[in-house]
Amino acid sequence: MSATPVIEVTALRKSYGGRAVVDGVSFAVEEGEIFGILGPNGAGKTTTVECVEGLRVPDAGRVRVTGLDPVADHEQVARVLGAQLQESELQAKLTVREALELYASFYPHPADWQPLAERLGLTGKLTTRFAKLSGGQKQRLFIALALIGNPRVVVLDELTTGLDPRARRDTWQLIEDVRASGVAVLLVTHFMEEAQRLCDRIAVIDKGRVAALDTPEGLIRRSAGSTVISFTPSAPLDDGDLNGLPALTSVARKDGRITLSGTDETVNAVLTLLARGHITAHQLRVSDATLDDAFLDLTEVTR
């Protein structure tokens, strides 16, 4: 990791009509990492990344992209930061080849678009008009256009929304390839599985503030329990015994079934408890907590 982060956001604030939608957000994206921004609808994610892209002017705080101010140094920032286009920004009649050539012409030192198109599986689509591309092909073209200026960092906002599971997985692979080529990625997403699989670190944003910033594993460890065990006991189990289990974070009973969350220590202790009482655990299931559990813990679900 380099000493200077590729993106540095410090105490960022932005209000609309007197309402703070970004309220003191700070984070840094290091060279070569995939950094995720995760949060419920309206949390302020897009506003934050638009400030990074220089599309919005912050009310307060500091944003730097490779040490440059995205508003004051907009042109220089545009050369190091690749942003994903919105669908409406590309003309329906433009072919893939024309789009690649046009966007390459915007940069002083663009990437060679042919190998880029090949890497993104677009070679067979060069003469196809934008409007005729599938959702997955459009997304691949957007990634190509974001990379065409040879950026040091790309910002991808909800890139896989609307894609089928296979196209989504293909896109994940592409994003991993982008990182492997040394480009940092700032990824805004709603998908927990996507964030868990791709991101090196994640900032969970809720109501304009950073609720947590950690690796996916770190976020999961912070959530209610990192392991969940559920079973239907062959004989009644005492509440007192269950509540005394080590590292227990929650107990739920439903239709004779017991679900406990805690750590591996909790699991071992409950198995010992069952063995000691000669109780059989029917349909025993042990699973790791996921980023979903952590997300629900970290953000307010009622809004």
Ligand SMILES: Nc1ncnc2c1ncn2[C@@H]1O[C@H](COP(=O)(O)OP(=O)(O)OP(=O)(O)O)[C@@H](O)[C@H]1O
């Ligand atoms: N130009 C604007 N004028 C007024 N309010 C705005 C403007 N842009 C965004 N907002 C409001 O600011 C809040 C944050 O919006 P933002 O798009 O940053 O959230 P988000 O986390 O990206 O949400 P989503 O996941 O739904 O895309 C929302 O309540 C939104 O309605």
